[in-house]
Amino acid sequence: MHGGVRMSVASVMQASQGLNASVEALAALGAALRIRSEGMRVDPDVASLLDRVIEAIQPGGIEDLTADQAAIVLAFVRAFFRQALDLLENPARAPGWSFEDPVILQAQGQASRSIAQTFCAYAEKDPDFAAALSRPARLLDVGTGVGWLAIECARLWPTMQVLGIDIFEPALVMARGNVAAADIGARVAFRNQDIADLDEVEAFDLSWFSGPFIAADKVPESLRQIARATKPGGWLVFGTYNPPPSELGRLLTGLRIVRSGGRPWSEAEAADLIEAAGFESRGSFTTGSPVLVVVGRKAGKPQ
Structure with a gap:
Protein backbone atom coordinates (compact mmCIF):
# COMPACT_ATOMS: atom_id res chain seq x y z
CA MET A 1 0.00 0.00 0.00
CA HIS A 2 1.42 3.39 -0.95
CA GLY A 3 -0.21 6.80 -0.60
CA GLY A 4 -3.48 5.18 0.49
CA VAL A 5 -3.75 3.14 -2.73
CA ARG A 6 -3.60 -0.67 -2.53
CA MET A 7 -1.85 -2.28 -5.50
CA SER A 8 -3.10 -5.72 -6.56
CA VAL A 9 -1.01 -8.46 -8.10
CA ALA A 10 -2.86 -7.88 -11.36
CA SER A 11 -2.04 -4.16 -11.40
CA VAL A 12 1.62 -4.80 -10.63
CA MET A 13 1.78 -7.41 -13.40
CA GLN A 14 0.15 -5.00 -15.82
CA ALA A 15 2.67 -2.29 -14.92
CA SER A 16 5.58 -4.70 -15.32
CA GLN A 17 4.37 -5.77 -18.76
CA GLY A 18 4.16 -2.15 -19.86
CA LEU A 19 7.69 -1.49 -18.62
CA ASN A 20 8.93 -4.67 -20.29
CA LEU A 26 16.12 -0.31 -25.50
CA ALA A 27 17.64 -3.75 -26.07
CA ALA A 28 16.53 -3.64 -29.71
CA LEU A 29 18.09 -0.21 -30.14
CA GLY A 30 21.31 -1.49 -28.58
CA ALA A 31 21.30 -4.48 -30.92
CA ALA A 32 20.84 -2.27 -33.97
CA LEU A 33 23.64 0.02 -32.81
CA ARG A 34 25.94 -2.95 -32.28
CA ILE A 35 25.16 -4.31 -35.74
CA ARG A 36 25.99 -0.91 -37.23
CA SER A 37 29.14 -0.24 -35.20
CA GLU A 38 30.57 -3.77 -35.60
CA GLY A 39 29.33 -4.60 -39.10
CA MET A 40 27.63 -7.80 -37.91
CA ARG A 41 25.77 -10.17 -40.24
CA VAL A 42 22.23 -10.94 -39.01
CA ASP A 43 19.50 -13.35 -40.08
CA PRO A 44 17.39 -11.52 -42.71
CA ASP A 45 14.08 -12.11 -40.92
CA VAL A 46 15.49 -10.85 -37.63
CA ALA A 47 17.08 -7.87 -39.39
CA SER A 48 13.79 -6.95 -41.07
CA LEU A 49 11.82 -7.04 -37.82
CA LEU A 50 14.57 -5.17 -36.01
CA ASP A 51 14.48 -2.44 -38.66
CA ARG A 52 10.73 -2.05 -38.12
CA VAL A 53 11.20 -1.82 -34.36
CA ILE A 54 13.89 0.85 -34.77
CA GLU A 55 11.67 2.80 -37.17
CA ALA A 56 8.93 2.78 -34.51
CA ILE A 57 11.40 3.99 -31.87
CA GLN A 58 13.27 6.49 -34.04
CA PRO A 59 11.55 7.47 -37.31
CA GLY A 60 14.20 7.51 -39.99
CA GLY A 61 16.22 4.90 -38.15
CA ILE A 62 19.90 5.17 -37.27
CA GLU A 63 21.33 5.13 -40.78
CA ASP A 64 22.77 8.64 -40.43
CA LEU A 65 25.02 7.57 -37.54
CA THR A 66 28.62 6.73 -38.29
CA ALA A 67 29.99 3.49 -36.86
CA ASP A 68 31.87 5.53 -34.25
CA GLN A 69 28.76 7.47 -33.21
CA ALA A 70 26.79 4.23 -33.00
CA ALA A 71 29.48 2.79 -30.71
CA ILE A 72 29.20 5.76 -28.33
CA VAL A 73 25.41 5.48 -28.04
CA LEU A 74 25.73 1.70 -27.66
CA ALA A 75 28.08 2.28 -24.72
CA PHE A 76 25.37 4.29 -22.93
CA VAL A 77 22.84 1.49 -23.55
CA ARG A 78 25.21 -1.20 -22.26
CA ALA A 79 26.05 0.81 -19.15
CA PHE A 80 22.36 1.37 -18.37
CA PHE A 81 21.60 -2.35 -18.69
CA ARG A 82 24.52 -3.47 -16.55
CA GLN A 83 23.71 -1.00 -13.78
CA ALA A 84 20.02 -1.91 -13.94
CA LEU A 85 20.92 -5.59 -13.53
CA ASP A 86 23.09 -4.70 -10.53
CA LEU A 87 20.09 -2.92 -8.96
CA LEU A 88 17.96 -6.02 -9.50
CA GLU A 89 20.54 -8.50 -8.20
CA ASN A 90 22.10 -6.39 -5.42
CA PRO A 91 19.46 -3.93 -4.12
CA ALA A 92 20.91 -3.94 -0.59
CA ARG A 93 24.54 -3.14 -1.42
CA ALA A 94 26.04 0.01 0.03
CA PRO A 95 26.31 3.02 -2.31
CA GLY A 96 29.62 3.42 -4.07
CA TRP A 97 31.38 2.54 -7.30
CA SER A 98 32.40 -1.09 -7.00
CA PHE A 99 32.03 -2.40 -10.55
CA GLU A 100 35.01 -4.42 -11.75
CA ASP A 101 33.14 -5.99 -14.66
CA PRO A 102 35.21 -5.01 -17.72
CA VAL A 103 32.06 -4.64 -19.81
CA ILE A 104 30.62 -2.04 -17.41
CA LEU A 105 33.91 -0.18 -17.07
CA GLN A 106 34.58 -0.07 -20.80
CA ALA A 107 30.97 0.83 -21.62
CA GLN A 108 30.99 3.70 -19.14
CA GLY A 109 34.33 4.84 -20.52
CA GLN A 110 33.26 4.62 -24.16
CA ALA A 111 30.18 6.67 -23.30
CA SER A 112 32.41 9.39 -21.85
CA ARG A 113 33.97 9.94 -25.28
CA SER A 114 30.89 12.01 -26.14
CA ILE A 115 32.04 14.61 -23.61
CA ALA A 116 34.87 15.60 -25.95
CA GLN A 117 32.25 16.40 -28.58
CA THR A 118 30.47 18.53 -25.98
CA PHE A 119 33.73 20.47 -25.57
CA CYS A 120 33.75 21.04 -29.34
CA ALA A 121 30.14 22.17 -29.37
CA TYR A 122 30.65 24.55 -26.45
CA ALA A 123 33.75 26.00 -28.15
CA GLU A 124 31.53 27.09 -31.05
CA LYS A 125 29.62 29.43 -28.73
CA ASP A 126 32.53 30.62 -26.56
CA ARG A 135 46.70 26.23 -28.10
CA PRO A 136 49.01 23.59 -26.61
CA ALA A 137 47.19 22.79 -23.38
CA CYS A 153 40.75 14.58 -26.21
CA ALA A 154 44.30 13.67 -27.18
CA ARG A 155 43.03 12.47 -30.55
CA LEU A 156 41.00 15.61 -31.23
CA TRP A 157 43.68 18.09 -30.09
CA PRO A 158 47.14 16.84 -31.14
CA THR A 159 49.00 19.37 -28.99
CA MET A 160 47.10 18.52 -25.79
CA GLN A 161 48.74 16.73 -22.86
CA VAL A 162 46.35 14.86 -20.54
CA LEU A 163 46.71 13.66 -16.96
CA GLY A 164 43.95 11.32 -15.79
CA ILE A 165 43.60 10.61 -12.08
CA ASP A 166 41.41 8.05 -10.33
CA ILE A 167 41.41 6.04 -7.10
CA PHE A 168 39.99 2.85 -8.64
CA GLU A 169 42.97 0.75 -9.71
CA PRO A 170 40.99 -1.86 -11.73
CA ALA A 171 39.84 0.94 -14.03
CA LEU A 172 43.33 2.41 -14.31
CA VAL A 173 44.76 -0.97 -15.34
CA MET A 174 42.32 -0.96 -18.24
CA ALA A 175 43.07 2.72 -18.97
CA ARG A 176 46.75 1.96 -19.44
CA GLY A 177 45.88 -0.84 -21.84
CA ASN A 178 43.49 1.42 -23.77
CA VAL A 179 46.03 4.20 -24.19
CA ALA A 180 48.75 1.75 -25.23
CA ALA A 181 46.50 0.57 -28.07
CA ALA A 182 45.44 4.09 -29.09
CA ASP A 183 48.65 5.16 -30.83
CA ILE A 184 48.75 8.66 -29.34
CA GLY A 185 52.31 8.61 -28.08
CA ALA A 186 53.09 9.68 -24.55
CA ARG A 187 50.58 12.54 -24.35
CA VAL A 188 48.25 10.74 -21.93
CA ALA A 189 49.33 9.64 -18.46
CA PHE A 190 47.42 8.15 -15.52
CA ARG A 191 47.87 8.24 -11.76
CA ASN A 192 46.21 6.39 -8.92
CA GLN A 193 45.58 9.56 -6.94
CA ASP A 194 42.81 11.24 -4.98
CA ILE A 195 42.09 14.79 -6.10
CA ALA A 196 42.62 15.82 -2.46
CA ASP A 197 46.28 14.79 -2.80
CA LEU A 198 46.96 16.72 -6.02
CA ASP A 199 49.97 18.94 -5.36
CA GLU A 200 50.35 20.74 -8.71
CA VAL A 201 49.90 24.52 -8.61
CA GLU A 202 48.76 26.49 -11.68
CA ALA A 203 49.68 23.54 -13.88
CA PHE A 204 46.56 22.89 -15.98
CA ASP A 205 44.76 24.89 -18.66
CA LEU A 206 41.56 22.85 -18.47
CA SER A 207 39.99 20.39 -16.04
CA TRP A 208 37.13 17.94 -16.43
CA PHE A 209 35.23 17.07 -13.24
CA SER A 210 32.46 14.46 -13.30
CA GLY A 211 30.36 15.68 -10.37
CA PRO A 212 27.96 12.73 -9.99
CA PHE A 213 30.82 10.23 -9.61
CA ILE A 214 32.46 12.01 -6.66
CA ALA A 215 31.14 11.64 -3.11
CA ALA A 216 29.01 14.73 -2.43
CA ASP A 217 30.84 15.72 0.75
CA LYS A 218 34.17 15.74 -1.13
CA VAL A 219 33.06 17.89 -4.06
CA PRO A 220 33.63 21.40 -2.58
CA GLU A 221 37.20 20.65 -1.47
CA SER A 222 37.92 18.80 -4.72
CA LEU A 223 36.93 21.89 -6.70
CA ARG A 224 39.14 24.09 -4.54
CA GLN A 225 42.05 21.75 -5.29
CA ILE A 226 41.30 22.03 -8.99
CA ALA A 227 41.20 25.83 -8.74
CA ARG A 228 44.61 25.75 -7.07
CA ALA A 229 45.95 23.54 -9.87
CA THR A 230 44.46 25.67 -12.66
CA LYS A 231 46.48 28.33 -14.48
CA PRO A 232 45.19 31.92 -14.51
CA GLY A 233 42.58 32.15 -17.24
CA GLY A 234 42.16 28.36 -17.17
CA TRP A 235 38.91 26.44 -17.38
CA LEU A 236 36.83 24.00 -15.38
CA VAL A 237 34.12 21.88 -17.01
CA PHE A 238 31.79 20.40 -14.38
CA GLY A 239 29.79 17.50 -15.77
CA THR A 240 26.45 16.42 -14.38
CA TYR A 241 23.41 14.65 -15.78
CA ASN A 242 21.02 16.40 -18.12
CA PRO A 243 17.70 15.85 -16.29
CA PRO A 244 15.23 13.68 -18.23
CA PRO A 245 11.90 15.36 -19.05
CA SER A 246 9.75 12.96 -17.03
CA GLU A 247 9.52 12.71 -13.25
CA LEU A 248 10.12 8.96 -13.46
CA GLY A 249 13.23 9.54 -15.54
CA ARG A 250 14.58 12.04 -13.02
CA LEU A 251 13.92 9.67 -10.12
CA LEU A 252 15.64 6.77 -11.90
CA THR A 253 18.64 8.94 -12.76
CA GLY A 254 18.91 10.01 -9.14
CA LEU A 255 18.68 6.40 -7.96
CA ARG A 256 21.44 5.30 -10.34
CA ILE A 257 23.75 8.12 -9.28
CA VAL A 258 23.18 7.69 -5.53
CA ARG A 259 23.86 3.95 -5.81
CA SER A 260 27.13 4.84 -7.56
CA GLY A 261 28.14 6.92 -4.54
CA GLY A 262 27.44 10.41 -5.88
CA ARG A 263 24.72 13.02 -6.11
CA PRO A 264 22.68 14.27 -9.08
CA TRP A 265 23.79 17.91 -8.97
CA SER A 266 21.48 20.40 -10.61
CA GLU A 267 22.73 23.07 -12.99
CA ALA A 268 22.25 25.78 -10.35
CA GLU A 269 24.03 23.74 -7.66
CA ALA A 270 26.97 23.06 -9.97
CA ALA A 271 27.27 26.77 -10.82
CA PHE A 279 35.83 30.19 -10.83
CA GLU A 280 33.53 32.53 -12.72
CA SER A 281 30.54 30.61 -14.05
CA ARG A 282 30.24 30.93 -17.83
CA GLY A 283 26.91 29.11 -18.04
CA SER A 284 25.82 25.62 -19.00
CA PHE A 285 25.64 23.64 -22.20
CA THR A 286 24.30 20.32 -23.49
CA THR A 287 24.14 18.71 -26.89
CA GLY A 288 21.01 16.78 -25.91
CA SER A 289 23.00 13.84 -24.58
CA PRO A 290 22.63 12.60 -20.97
CA VAL A 291 25.46 14.98 -20.02
CA LEU A 292 25.02 18.63 -19.01
CA VAL A 293 28.17 20.70 -18.48
CA VAL A 294 28.57 23.83 -16.40
CA VAL A 295 31.64 25.81 -17.43
CA GLY A 296 33.78 28.01 -15.21
CA ARG A 297 36.86 30.12 -15.81
CA LYS A 298 39.57 31.21 -13.39
CA ALA A 299 40.40 34.90 -13.29
CA GLY A 300 43.61 36.07 -14.90
CA LYS A 301 45.34 36.20 -18.25
CA PRO A 302 46.14 32.87 -19.94
CA GLN A 303 49.83 32.07 -19.80
Missing part, protein backbone atom coordinates in the same frame (compact mmCIF):
# COMPACT_ATOMS: atom_id res chain seq x y z
CA ALA A 21 8.16 -3.13 -23.68
CA SER A 22 10.48 -0.22 -22.84
CA VAL A 23 13.25 -2.60 -21.75
CA GLU A 24 12.94 -4.66 -24.93
CA ALA A 25 12.85 -1.51 -27.06
CA PRO A 127 35.53 31.97 -28.55
CA ASP A 128 37.71 32.13 -25.43
CA PHE A 129 37.17 28.43 -24.77
CA ALA A 130 37.85 27.68 -28.43
CA ALA A 131 41.11 29.61 -28.21
CA ALA A 132 42.16 27.58 -25.17
CA LEU A 133 41.62 24.33 -27.09
CA SER A 134 43.53 25.59 -30.12
CA ARG A 138 47.33 20.51 -20.39
CA LEU A 139 44.08 18.80 -19.36
CA LEU A 140 43.33 17.30 -15.94
CA ASP A 141 40.75 14.50 -16.15
CA VAL A 142 39.40 13.90 -12.62
CA GLY A 143 37.85 10.46 -12.25
CA THR A 144 39.33 9.26 -15.53
CA GLY A 145 38.10 5.67 -15.17
CA VAL A 146 39.32 3.57 -18.10
CA GLY A 147 40.65 6.68 -19.83
CA TRP A 148 38.50 7.01 -22.93
CA LEU A 149 37.77 10.73 -22.48
CA ALA A 150 41.48 11.41 -22.03
CA ILE A 151 42.25 9.40 -25.16
CA GLU A 152 39.52 11.10 -27.20
CA ASP A 272 27.25 27.68 -7.11
CA LEU A 273 29.93 25.08 -6.38
CA ILE A 274 32.34 26.22 -9.07
CA GLU A 275 31.91 29.88 -8.10
CA ALA A 276 32.54 29.04 -4.44
CA ALA A 277 35.76 27.33 -5.53
CA GLY A 278 37.00 30.49 -7.23
Whole structure:
Protein backbone atom coordinates (compact mmCIF):
# COMPACT_ATOMS: atom_id res chain seq x y z
CA MET A 1 0.00 0.00 0.00
CA HIS A 2 1.42 3.39 -0.95
CA GLY A 3 -0.21 6.80 -0.60
CA GLY A 4 -3.48 5.18 0.49
CA VAL A 5 -3.75 3.14 -2.73
CA ARG A 6 -3.60 -0.67 -2.53
CA MET A 7 -1.85 -2.28 -5.50
CA SER A 8 -3.10 -5.72 -6.56
CA VAL A 9 -1.01 -8.46 -8.10
CA ALA A 10 -2.86 -7.88 -11.36
CA SER A 11 -2.04 -4.16 -11.40
CA VAL A 12 1.62 -4.80 -10.63
CA MET A 13 1.78 -7.41 -13.40
CA GLN A 14 0.15 -5.00 -15.82
CA ALA A 15 2.67 -2.29 -14.92
CA SER A 16 5.58 -4.70 -15.32
CA GLN A 17 4.37 -5.77 -18.76
CA GLY A 18 4.16 -2.15 -19.86
CA LEU A 19 7.69 -1.49 -18.62
CA ASN A 20 8.93 -4.67 -20.29
CA ALA A 21 8.16 -3.13 -23.68
CA SER A 22 10.48 -0.22 -22.84
CA VAL A 23 13.25 -2.60 -21.75
CA GLU A 24 12.94 -4.66 -24.93
CA ALA A 25 12.85 -1.51 -27.06
CA LEU A 26 16.12 -0.31 -25.50
CA ALA A 27 17.64 -3.75 -26.07
CA ALA A 28 16.53 -3.64 -29.71
CA LEU A 29 18.09 -0.21 -30.14
CA GLY A 30 21.31 -1.49 -28.58
CA ALA A 31 21.30 -4.48 -30.92
CA ALA A 32 20.84 -2.27 -33.97
CA LEU A 33 23.64 0.02 -32.81
CA ARG A 34 25.94 -2.95 -32.28
CA ILE A 35 25.16 -4.31 -35.74
CA ARG A 36 25.99 -0.91 -37.23
CA SER A 37 29.14 -0.24 -35.20
CA GLU A 38 30.57 -3.77 -35.60
CA GLY A 39 29.33 -4.60 -39.10
CA MET A 40 27.63 -7.80 -37.91
CA ARG A 41 25.77 -10.17 -40.24
CA VAL A 42 22.23 -10.94 -39.01
CA ASP A 43 19.50 -13.35 -40.08
CA PRO A 44 17.39 -11.52 -42.71
CA ASP A 45 14.08 -12.11 -40.92
CA VAL A 46 15.49 -10.85 -37.63
CA ALA A 47 17.08 -7.87 -39.39
CA SER A 48 13.79 -6.95 -41.07
CA LEU A 49 11.82 -7.04 -37.82
CA LEU A 50 14.57 -5.17 -36.01
CA ASP A 51 14.48 -2.44 -38.66
CA ARG A 52 10.73 -2.05 -38.12
CA VAL A 53 11.20 -1.82 -34.36
CA ILE A 54 13.89 0.85 -34.77
CA GLU A 55 11.67 2.80 -37.17
CA ALA A 56 8.93 2.78 -34.51
CA ILE A 57 11.40 3.99 -31.87
CA GLN A 58 13.27 6.49 -34.04
CA PRO A 59 11.55 7.47 -37.31
CA GLY A 60 14.20 7.51 -39.99
CA GLY A 61 16.22 4.90 -38.15
CA ILE A 62 19.90 5.17 -37.27
CA GLU A 63 21.33 5.13 -40.78
CA ASP A 64 22.77 8.64 -40.43
CA LEU A 65 25.02 7.57 -37.54
CA THR A 66 28.62 6.73 -38.29
CA ALA A 67 29.99 3.49 -36.86
CA ASP A 68 31.87 5.53 -34.25
CA GLN A 69 28.76 7.47 -33.21
CA ALA A 70 26.79 4.23 -33.00
CA ALA A 71 29.48 2.79 -30.71
CA ILE A 72 29.20 5.76 -28.33
CA VAL A 73 25.41 5.48 -28.04
CA LEU A 74 25.73 1.70 -27.66
CA ALA A 75 28.08 2.28 -24.72
CA PHE A 76 25.37 4.29 -22.93
CA VAL A 77 22.84 1.49 -23.55
CA ARG A 78 25.21 -1.20 -22.26
CA ALA A 79 26.05 0.81 -19.15
CA PHE A 80 22.36 1.37 -18.37
CA PHE A 81 21.60 -2.35 -18.69
CA ARG A 82 24.52 -3.47 -16.55
CA GLN A 83 23.71 -1.00 -13.78
CA ALA A 84 20.02 -1.91 -13.94
CA LEU A 85 20.92 -5.59 -13.53
CA ASP A 86 23.09 -4.70 -10.53
CA LEU A 87 20.09 -2.92 -8.96
CA LEU A 88 17.96 -6.02 -9.50
CA GLU A 89 20.54 -8.50 -8.20
CA ASN A 90 22.10 -6.39 -5.42
CA PRO A 91 19.46 -3.93 -4.12
CA ALA A 92 20.91 -3.94 -0.59
CA ARG A 93 24.54 -3.14 -1.42
CA ALA A 94 26.04 0.01 0.03
CA PRO A 95 26.31 3.02 -2.31
CA GLY A 96 29.62 3.42 -4.07
CA TRP A 97 31.38 2.54 -7.30
CA SER A 98 32.40 -1.09 -7.00
CA PHE A 99 32.03 -2.40 -10.55
CA GLU A 100 35.01 -4.42 -11.75
CA ASP A 101 33.14 -5.99 -14.66
CA PRO A 102 35.21 -5.01 -17.72
CA VAL A 103 32.06 -4.64 -19.81
CA ILE A 104 30.62 -2.04 -17.41
CA LEU A 105 33.91 -0.18 -17.07
CA GLN A 106 34.58 -0.07 -20.80
CA ALA A 107 30.97 0.83 -21.62
CA GLN A 108 30.99 3.70 -19.14
CA GLY A 109 34.33 4.84 -20.52
CA GLN A 110 33.26 4.62 -24.16
CA ALA A 111 30.18 6.67 -23.30
CA SER A 112 32.41 9.39 -21.85
CA ARG A 113 33.97 9.94 -25.28
CA SER A 114 30.89 12.01 -26.14
CA ILE A 115 32.04 14.61 -23.61
CA ALA A 116 34.87 15.60 -25.95
CA GLN A 117 32.25 16.40 -28.58
CA THR A 118 30.47 18.53 -25.98
CA PHE A 119 33.73 20.47 -25.57
CA CYS A 120 33.75 21.04 -29.34
CA ALA A 121 30.14 22.17 -29.37
CA TYR A 122 30.65 24.55 -26.45
CA ALA A 123 33.75 26.00 -28.15
CA GLU A 124 31.53 27.09 -31.05
CA LYS A 125 29.62 29.43 -28.73
CA ASP A 126 32.53 30.62 -26.56
CA PRO A 127 35.53 31.97 -28.55
CA ASP A 128 37.71 32.13 -25.43
CA PHE A 129 37.17 28.43 -24.77
CA ALA A 130 37.85 27.68 -28.43
CA ALA A 131 41.11 29.61 -28.21
CA ALA A 132 42.16 27.58 -25.17
CA LEU A 133 41.62 24.33 -27.09
CA SER A 134 43.53 25.59 -30.12
CA ARG A 135 46.70 26.23 -28.10
CA PRO A 136 49.01 23.59 -26.61
CA ALA A 137 47.19 22.79 -23.38
CA ARG A 138 47.33 20.51 -20.39
CA LEU A 139 44.08 18.80 -19.36
CA LEU A 140 43.33 17.30 -15.94
CA ASP A 141 40.75 14.50 -16.15
CA VAL A 142 39.40 13.90 -12.62
CA GLY A 143 37.85 10.46 -12.25
CA THR A 144 39.33 9.26 -15.53
CA GLY A 145 38.10 5.67 -15.17
CA VAL A 146 39.32 3.57 -18.10
CA GLY A 147 40.65 6.68 -19.83
CA TRP A 148 38.50 7.01 -22.93
CA LEU A 149 37.77 10.73 -22.48
CA ALA A 150 41.48 11.41 -22.03
CA ILE A 151 42.25 9.40 -25.16
CA GLU A 152 39.52 11.10 -27.20
CA CYS A 153 40.75 14.58 -26.21
CA ALA A 154 44.30 13.67 -27.18
CA ARG A 155 43.03 12.47 -30.55
CA LEU A 156 41.00 15.61 -31.23
CA TRP A 157 43.68 18.09 -30.09
CA PRO A 158 47.14 16.84 -31.14
CA THR A 159 49.00 19.37 -28.99
CA MET A 160 47.10 18.52 -25.79
CA GLN A 161 48.74 16.73 -22.86
CA VAL A 162 46.35 14.86 -20.54
CA LEU A 163 46.71 13.66 -16.96
CA GLY A 164 43.95 11.32 -15.79
CA ILE A 165 43.60 10.61 -12.08
CA ASP A 166 41.41 8.05 -10.33
CA ILE A 167 41.41 6.04 -7.10
CA PHE A 168 39.99 2.85 -8.64
CA GLU A 169 42.97 0.75 -9.71
CA PRO A 170 40.99 -1.86 -11.73
CA ALA A 171 39.84 0.94 -14.03
CA LEU A 172 43.33 2.41 -14.31
CA VAL A 173 44.76 -0.97 -15.34
CA MET A 174 42.32 -0.96 -18.24
CA ALA A 175 43.07 2.72 -18.97
CA ARG A 176 46.75 1.96 -19.44
CA GLY A 177 45.88 -0.84 -21.84
CA ASN A 178 43.49 1.42 -23.77
CA VAL A 179 46.03 4.20 -24.19
CA ALA A 180 48.75 1.75 -25.23
CA ALA A 181 46.50 0.57 -28.07
CA ALA A 182 45.44 4.09 -29.09
CA ASP A 183 48.65 5.16 -30.83
CA ILE A 184 48.75 8.66 -29.34
CA GLY A 185 52.31 8.61 -28.08
CA ALA A 186 53.09 9.68 -24.55
CA ARG A 187 50.58 12.54 -24.35
CA VAL A 188 48.25 10.74 -21.93
CA ALA A 189 49.33 9.64 -18.46
CA PHE A 190 47.42 8.15 -15.52
CA ARG A 191 47.87 8.24 -11.76
CA ASN A 192 46.21 6.39 -8.92
CA GLN A 193 45.58 9.56 -6.94
CA ASP A 194 42.81 11.24 -4.98
CA ILE A 195 42.09 14.79 -6.10
CA ALA A 196 42.62 15.82 -2.46
CA ASP A 197 46.28 14.79 -2.80
CA LEU A 198 46.96 16.72 -6.02
CA ASP A 199 49.97 18.94 -5.36
CA GLU A 200 50.35 20.74 -8.71
CA VAL A 201 49.90 24.52 -8.61
CA GLU A 202 48.76 26.49 -11.68
CA ALA A 203 49.68 23.54 -13.88
CA PHE A 204 46.56 22.89 -15.98
CA ASP A 205 44.76 24.89 -18.66
CA LEU A 206 41.56 22.85 -18.47
CA SER A 207 39.99 20.39 -16.04
CA TRP A 208 37.13 17.94 -16.43
CA PHE A 209 35.23 17.07 -13.24
CA SER A 210 32.46 14.46 -13.30
CA GLY A 211 30.36 15.68 -10.37
CA PRO A 212 27.96 12.73 -9.99
CA PHE A 213 30.82 10.23 -9.61
CA ILE A 214 32.46 12.01 -6.66
CA ALA A 215 31.14 11.64 -3.11
CA ALA A 216 29.01 14.73 -2.43
CA ASP A 217 30.84 15.72 0.75
CA LYS A 218 34.17 15.74 -1.13
CA VAL A 219 33.06 17.89 -4.06
CA PRO A 220 33.63 21.40 -2.58
CA GLU A 221 37.20 20.65 -1.47
CA SER A 222 37.92 18.80 -4.72
CA LEU A 223 36.93 21.89 -6.70
CA ARG A 224 39.14 24.09 -4.54
CA GLN A 225 42.05 21.75 -5.29
CA ILE A 226 41.30 22.03 -8.99
CA ALA A 227 41.20 25.83 -8.74
CA ARG A 228 44.61 25.75 -7.07
CA ALA A 229 45.95 23.54 -9.87
CA THR A 230 44.46 25.67 -12.66
CA LYS A 231 46.48 28.33 -14.48
CA PRO A 232 45.19 31.92 -14.51
CA GLY A 233 42.58 32.15 -17.24
CA GLY A 234 42.16 28.36 -17.17
CA TRP A 235 38.91 26.44 -17.38
CA LEU A 236 36.83 24.00 -15.38
CA VAL A 237 34.12 21.88 -17.01
CA PHE A 238 31.79 20.40 -14.38
CA GLY A 239 29.79 17.50 -15.77
CA THR A 240 26.45 16.42 -14.38
CA TYR A 241 23.41 14.65 -15.78
CA ASN A 242 21.02 16.40 -18.12
CA PRO A 243 17.70 15.85 -16.29
CA PRO A 244 15.23 13.68 -18.23
CA PRO A 245 11.90 15.36 -19.05
CA SER A 246 9.75 12.96 -17.03
CA GLU A 247 9.52 12.71 -13.25
CA LEU A 248 10.12 8.96 -13.46
CA GLY A 249 13.23 9.54 -15.54
CA ARG A 250 14.58 12.04 -13.02
CA LEU A 251 13.92 9.67 -10.12
CA LEU A 252 15.64 6.77 -11.90
CA THR A 253 18.64 8.94 -12.76
CA GLY A 254 18.91 10.01 -9.14
CA LEU A 255 18.68 6.40 -7.96
CA ARG A 256 21.44 5.30 -10.34
CA ILE A 257 23.75 8.12 -9.28
CA VAL A 258 23.18 7.69 -5.53
CA ARG A 259 23.86 3.95 -5.81
CA SER A 260 27.13 4.84 -7.56
CA GLY A 261 28.14 6.92 -4.54
CA GLY A 262 27.44 10.41 -5.88
CA ARG A 263 24.72 13.02 -6.11
CA PRO A 264 22.68 14.27 -9.08
CA TRP A 265 23.79 17.91 -8.97
CA SER A 266 21.48 20.40 -10.61
CA GLU A 267 22.73 23.07 -12.99
CA ALA A 268 22.25 25.78 -10.35
CA GLU A 269 24.03 23.74 -7.66
CA ALA A 270 26.97 23.06 -9.97
CA ALA A 271 27.27 26.77 -10.82
CA ASP A 272 27.25 27.68 -7.11
CA LEU A 273 29.93 25.08 -6.38
CA ILE A 274 32.34 26.22 -9.07
CA GLU A 275 31.91 29.88 -8.10
CA ALA A 276 32.54 29.04 -4.44
CA ALA A 277 35.76 27.33 -5.53
CA GLY A 278 37.00 30.49 -7.23
CA PHE A 279 35.83 30.19 -10.83
CA GLU A 280 33.53 32.53 -12.72
CA SER A 281 30.54 30.61 -14.05
CA ARG A 282 30.24 30.93 -17.83
CA GLY A 283 26.91 29.11 -18.04
CA SER A 284 25.82 25.62 -19.00
CA PHE A 285 25.64 23.64 -22.20
CA THR A 286 24.30 20.32 -23.49
CA THR A 287 24.14 18.71 -26.89
CA GLY A 288 21.01 16.78 -25.91
CA SER A 289 23.00 13.84 -24.58
CA PRO A 290 22.63 12.60 -20.97
CA VAL A 291 25.46 14.98 -20.02
CA LEU A 292 25.02 18.63 -19.01
CA VAL A 293 28.17 20.70 -18.48
CA VAL A 294 28.57 23.83 -16.40
CA VAL A 295 31.64 25.81 -17.43
CA GLY A 296 33.78 28.01 -15.21
CA ARG A 297 36.86 30.12 -15.81
CA LYS A 298 39.57 31.21 -13.39
CA ALA A 299 40.40 34.90 -13.29
CA GLY A 300 43.61 36.07 -14.90
CA LYS A 301 45.34 36.20 -18.25
CA PRO A 302 46.14 32.87 -19.94
CA GLN A 303 49.83 32.07 -19.80
